[in-house]
Amino acid sequence: MILRPRKQDHLLIGKYTGKIVIGVGILMLIPLVTSLVFQEWDTAVDFVISMSACFIFGFGTQLVCRTERDLSWSHGLVVASGSWIVATILGALPHWLSGHEGSYLDAMFDVMSGYTTTGMYLLQDLDHISRGLNMWRHLLTYAGGQGIVVIALTFLFKGTAGAYKVYVGEGKDERLLPNVVQTARAIWLVSLTWLGIGTAALFGTGILLGQDPVRAFLHGLWVFMGAWSTGGFAPQSYNTLWFHSISYEVVTVVIMIAGSLNFALHWALWTGNRKEVRRNIETVSFATTLMVITIVATFWLAKAGVYPDAMSLFRKAFYQLASGHTTTGFSTIYSKAFISQWGPVGMIATTIAMAIGASACSTGGGIKGIRLGIITKAFLQDIRRMISPESAVVRAKFHHIRDIFLEDGLVRSALTITVAYLTMYALASFMGTLYGYPLVSSMFEAVSAGSNTGLSCGVTDPAMPALMKIAYILVMWLGRLEFMSVFALIGYAYSMVRGRR
Amino acid sequence: MRRLASVLIAVVLVSGALVLGGCRVADNPEGSPNKPTSAELVDAPKAWDDKTVTFTGEAIGEAMVRGDKAWIHLNDDAYYIKNVEEGAHLGGYNSGMAVWIDASLAKEIKVFGDYKHEGGVAKVSGVFNAACAEHGGDMDIHATSLEIVAAGRDAQDPVKPGKLMWAIGLALVAGALYLVDRSWGQWGPT
Incomplete structure (x- = not known):
């Protein structure tokens, strides 16, 4: 029996959604200051409007929804997924006001793409946008990578027990420290340390490549944010091809691989446990699949004679595939070159890399290495069972921070989410083919959106059908929140209509 | 009654989505001055590989x-003469080509395009x-000559009074x- 939510439930959800939207408004201070520093007055006005809208919603809900109750699991899930919708609608204001978006839907597409660290965009004339708006685009993806709930937890929640439930609702479940607010702060500590080091490395490289100091700094900061959050936004329409530099590529590969790792793994390294990198099931799974996929793509591209020598071939293949596998979406080739140069095998290899994706509880998306590792271990365990004597007890374990025995519940959970991802990829691909796009291109783009990667072969375009834009917004959202909290929100909406009093 | 409400909600949602989705059509008013355009070069790179082009x-x-x-980057998209801040119609994504050229020739370009500037329009010739x-393995043009077709300039984006009122x-x-x-x-009730 489904119960209809009561007034107290609405108040609770409204209160916490409001807190998270206030967090989004506070975040807009950074692009506002950027606009003021660079004297982009019209952009500054856009951000004042947008911040005010966030605060009106946030403080308005705080006033209307006054309750002292704590969150239950279902509330936490609904708050997480619901606040992403409100944050997308209000966060799209600066994009829309800039005049660079074809419609409000396009602006929402870009913002959802930013929060979910996807990196696809519909914004037009990117090469002429203000520094304030560029800061907002990259900040969205950096904040989205840590999780906008994590931001609110860090600054606006005061250690409520229910806070953990919102945190989990955002697709993260690692508790680095006993308290969830401390965990959120630990995530920020790791991310901000990397921000300092990564930006400095890219700034120095930019200077050596011939950029002036201000552009080198801003590009370094923004490219870092795009890489660490596995978002893939870049300040120029040429993406990372802009830099024409192997050293810039090496630095970005290091940052995007680091960003794709589980925060628990970062924390283990932070606290001195270096062996974890070699033993962790996610790093082993990532290294294995990246190697196999790179070999397949390199073989195909060599056979097709696309690149003039082995070094160029490896450089291009490894960069796009590492970018795809970490679900970053940086690219050193033109979008359409996936079709005109890489061909179907290269595109399918990239699609598989994107579909698998990064580590759980990281900034990345996709099915995740840990699930692939668990399913593979379970498969091998079944084979061992078949060839062992009937009386033998066959047990398997894997290593993720600690040794964990492979239980049926764990395998079932990994398989459920994997099937959900595969179904979502298939449905979104099918939609593309219905609109007349070739199957391989449709799959490439749909998986890119659903795994929050952002590589494009040209299907995503301001002139693409509106329903496809909506479908991609949905799959980006579903993929990032890993289904459960979105289903909880749908269930909540359903229970409001059909639930019993 | 509930079913009717559900159907109505669905109709409103779909209609809303379609209205929201009515994006402005990419109407490239300027069009590329090139033959081949950057888009054609990317679409059929083999056909143009190792050939001399003017861009x-x-x-x-x-x-x-x-x-x-x-390294310079030349855009031949809908914004190469006028950008959005100056009132150009939206005409799709940026599109252009990377050019490798003598530094002395590159220095002839005085203004590069960004939010505050419409960059100089340059014509290059090369392989x-x-x-x-x-x-x-980058896709590029190795240019041997450069000619400035139009000088760059400041692009204005003044504050719109209506927006300012809303902001206040x-x-x-x-x-x-x-x-x-x-x-x-x-003072409020508990």
Whole structure:
């Protein structure tokens, strides 16, 4: 029996959604200051409007929804997924006001793409946008990578027990420290340390490549944010091809691989446990699949004679595939070159890399290495069972921070989410083919959106059908929140209509 | 009654989505001045590989000087004469080509396109590489000549008075709500 939510439930959800939207408004201070520093007055006005809208919603809900109750699991899930919708609608204001978006839907597409660290965009004339708006685009993806709930937890929640439930609702479940607010702060500590080091490395490289100091700094900061959050936004329409530099590529590969790792793994390294990198099931799974996929793509591209020598071939293949596998979406080739140069095998290899994706509880998306590792271990365990004597007890374990025995519940959970991802990829691909796009291109783009990667072969375009834009917004959202909290929100909406009093 | 409500909600949602989705059609009013255009080069790189091409476009961003050579990027998209801030119609994504050229020639470009500038329009001539052996497989043009077709200029984006009024009004409302929320404990009902 489904119960209809009561007034107290609405108040609770409204209160916490409001807190998270206030967090989004506070975040807009950074692009506002950027606009003021660079004297982009019209952009500054856009951000004042947008911040005010966030605060009106946030403080308005705080006033209307006054309750002292704590969150239950279902509330936490609904708050997480619901606040992403409100944050997308209000966060799209600066994009829309800039005049660079074809419609409000396009602006929402870009913002959802930013929060979910996807990196696809519909914004037009990117090469002429203000520094304030560029800061907002990259900040969205950096904040989205840590999780906008994590931001609110860090600054606006005061250690409520229910806070953990919102945190989990955002697709993260690692508790680095006993308290969830401390965990959120630990995530920020790791991310901000990397921000300092990564930006400095890219700034120095930019200077050596011939950029002036201000552009080198801003590009370094923004490219870092795009890489660490596995978002893939870049300040120029040429993406990372802009830099024409192997050293810039090496630095970005290091940052995007680091960003794709589980925060628990970062924390283990932070606290001195270096062996974890070699033993962790996610790093082993990532290294294995990246190697196999790179070999397949390199073989195909060599056979097709696309690149003039082995070094160029490896450089291009490894960069796009590492970018795809970490679900970053940086690219050193033109979008359409996936079709005109890489061909179907290269595109399918990239699609598989994107579909698998990064580590759980990281900034990345996709099915995740840990699930692939668990399913593979379970498969091998079944084979061992078949060839062992009937009386033998066959047990398997894997290593993720600690040794964990492979239980049926764990395998079932990994398989459920994997099937959900595969179904979502298939449905979104099918939609593309219905609109007349070739199957391989449709799959490439749909998986890119659903795994929050952002590589494009040209299907995503301001002139693409509106329903496809909506479908991609949905799959980006579903993929990032890993289904459960979105289903909880749908269930909540359903229970409001059909639930019993 | 509930079913009717569900159907109505679905109809409203779909209609709303379609209305929201009515994006402005990419109407490229300027069009590319090139034959082949950057889009054609990317679509059929093999057909143009190792051939001499002439390419015109707005110089974007910066010239990155590397020794006696430099990288510049020329956009031949809908914004190469006028950008959005100056009132150009939206015409799709940016599109252009990377050009490797003598640093001395690159220095002839005085203004590069960004938010505050419409970059100089330059015409280069050189060899197109579908996958350049010298540059790690990048698609580029190795240019040997450069001519400035149109000088760059400042692009203005003044504050719109209507937006300013909205900003002031909304900021006042937000501030008032903040103060009410902060002081609620002193006078509001529990």
